[in-house]
Amino acid sequence: MAMSDTGITRPAAQQAGMPMLHKIIFLVLLVFLAVLPFMVYPVFAMKLMCFALFAAAFNLLLGFGGLLSFGHAAFFGSASYVAAHAAKVWGLTPELAVLSGTVAAAILGLAIGALAIRRQGIYFAMVTLAFAQMVYFVALQAQFTGGEDGIQSVPRGDLFGLISLRDNVSLYFFVLAVTFGGVLMLYRIVHSPFGQVLKAIRENEPRAISLGYNVNRYKLMVFTLSATFAGLAGATKSQVFQLASLTDVHWTMSGEVVLMTLLGGMGTIFGPLVGAAIIVTMQNYLATFGAWVTVIQGVIFVIGVMLFREGIVGVIARWIKRPL
């Protein structure tokens, strides 16, 4: 699908290391996140970081791969189930539980991706939706997922068998390390030669083919990577909340991550993080308004599509004339 006619500013190729501006932003972000648990409720801050990573992973596929998946909840949710199961039933330590969830998402991503990338545009979106619905069905029916109740009371365990994560603050820094590391890795992928080829494919697929690139292999790789990082986010979330539930695999979760990415600015590095932060904060602080949250989300969607197709960060990037 050609997303190039959308007027989104495309960052110029960044071949030589990370530009100073990005370094500064990452540094400021890291400092901010290090003091955040002492300012707001740590569990809320952790939720925020998990969704930021989820949105960033999704953005790798949509913003840089040009592929709209409508079924990313499948990877987020299944990783969350596997990680919860691993920690609770197999008694694995948190880092191994998260790892097993992530691996599960990667395998699932590879399998679904191999089938889905054979289609384009809206058909691609529909194939991913179809598979996500099947994953949801399995989550509802399978024994180990606990059906409607989900997997509850997942123990928090000891990191590497040594450091107790029962305390919110120590867990927070574990989550910070995982999600921040994840986002940095995504950054690295986007700015690698692989990322450049992706960009070429997104801009002009026939041309990339004529240059001798095996387009499908690249698409499958980016799909799998995106699924893997989405899984990393989901697996981490299950350790934070100590549960995995159907919410994580439902199609509305797939819709939410699209919203976050779109709102923040797809195809930007920092956009999805901003989008996730806004949506999660909104859900948290507007919870008492009940259905109004849905209305407000809808309004943001509409305004975003009508007026800010570049997203918040995209607009800022245009103002300061620097890629963000």
Add this chain to the structure above:
Amino acid sequence: MFELLGIPPQALLGQLLLGLINGSFYAVLSLGLAVIFGLLNIINFAHGALYMMGAFVAWMLLNYAGIGYWPALILAPLIVGVFGIVLERLMLSRLYHLDHLYGLLLTFGLALIIQGLFRNYYGISGLPYRIPDALSGGYNLGFMFLPKYRGWVVVASLVVCFGTWFMIEKTRLGAYLRAATENPVLVGAFGVNVPLMIMLTYGFGVALAGFAGVLAAPIYSVNPNMGADLIIVVFAVVVIGGMGSIMGAILTGYFLGLIEGLTRVFYPEGSAVVIFVIMAIVLLFKPEGLFGRAA
């Protein structure tokens, strides 16, 4: 009598008939989506919300204005259609030059807004809407008891679906429409008001959703979420039938109703997912859909 996998043939016949009834809703809804997609290239995610709106408008007409079922069957789709036209003029019309995905995202947002608003004002429990007197009761068909109203649903949907198909594929107006989507500039040059035509088409597609909503009001409770999950299924129906194929959408709607009905007998737990399995298979092996032209 012989039995098929332990199910007596009479019971199976009953289940098939019920499948056909559900298929009627799929057919009318997917027809609306297909009309909009085929002629406007917009994937209308708000279709489920507008279907729900149709049911609510019927309920409001009855409770606030004392207008009964039969006038509502005409009025509610009109009101929903006009509402759709407003949306088209204000928002959708500004997105035609962009990728399909923006239309999808916009209508997704609209669906959230519409459903959220109704949920705020009418709660979630659902509101009762009585079956009109002329259609209460039913027929004993021997193998099952068929409520008159369900029979009416099948008849009404068949009439509307094939009427629409005829209008688009066989009349002059339909020919203009099809031509306008192929080459709007050329058709405009012949003196046809293309934007007006597109606007009315969207209004019509949306009115079909409203019509399905009124049909559904007496048998399912009128509630703000009634379209939320249905929309995903109807999407699948359109994709399976072939995006933009009018006849494909209609036939697939009835066909999938039947398949779903059979699944409910042989593997009831799977009836919510069977359509997605079929969609995945169709997309992988015949991506243009069962009735679609190769893209």
Add this chain to the structure above:
Amino acid sequence: MLRKLALGTALGALAAGGALAQDIDVKLGVLNDRSGVYADIAGEGSVVATRMAVEDFKAAEKGLNVEVISADHQNKPDVGSNIARQWYDQDGVNAIVDVPTSSVALAVAQITADKNGVFLASGPGSTELTREQCKPTTIHWTYDTAALANGTGKAVTEAGGKKWFFLTADYAFGHSLEENTSNVVKESGGEVVGSVDVPFPATDFSSFLLQAQSSGADVIGLANAGGDTINAIKQASEFGITQAGQKLAGLLIFINDIHALGAQTAQGLQMTSAFYWDTDDETRDWSARFEEQMNKKPSMVHAGVYSAVMHYLGAVEATGGTDGDQIAAWMKENPYEDALMGQVQVRGDGRAVHDMYLFEVKTPDESEGEWDLLKKVSTIPGDQAFLPMLDECDFTKE
């Protein structure tokens, strides 16, 4: 995010003529569904019921500064557990009240035990709360699926409905409801001729009802809840199933559901409840006060919230503190009685034992008002209504 309501802090200081015996801050968090399927049976009504209890307990005069806050868990365990944690960790909440939807309730029970609060469960139905996942600080007050099964299942079977067919909502709650009821039916001399797992949520039940019809069962047991039950009952009437002689047994139905269906459609349906507003003068008075604020009659969940909060406040007064383990222990040691729930004794596993009642929905002729919907058929004594206590869940023995 939370609606706050400071009750009587100022009043308490002024009203006391003599010296206050004690001065304790108590914060109650009402956590339930405020926008989804359970918004009517729980929702804002449970907040109102909590406030009424605080008022009637005369908390301020007794030196308790009670604050009530509330939030919407949207029926999502992750949202609910997030709020519960935040309440205990940050907002100084001492007890969480209500929590319909079993998946959320199970998560809250765990967190409450970790944080040494008290969980006054009125909305959820899962027996797991006092069995597989029992916690010393969980008080399961109003009903559970076993009590509903015992009430409706037993009464209907003994009244001649021997052959049962279940329409089961295909998730944990539905299956446990079916299992509980099947056991009761078999114990009472009935048999289960079949069942069908219906995807949840569903709008069209016709296919499943037809299967139930051709099974030749006397009774169709509806092991589902909320909108699913309403739709199933409506469609059973549409397809002439009830008219043809098969009976419907709703296993989890609230007065609000009957109200939504209307007496015309629901007449003759039997259901089990812990409370009905039109029982005696006291319940009518209490319900009228509730109705003034909510414009509808209270459900058994609302009544249960009221009683549970009353008993909890009694425990706070008696123990002079808000320590979760101590309060829960006190609530189990001391019986409680009021007009809404009758005599209540909380068992060692946290199960509040009280009588349950079997009701039948009135016919339109019998019904004299919008809410005049039920007539009592029989009383199920508390010791028969609930499952026996599991030994490993008896937290009172050391």
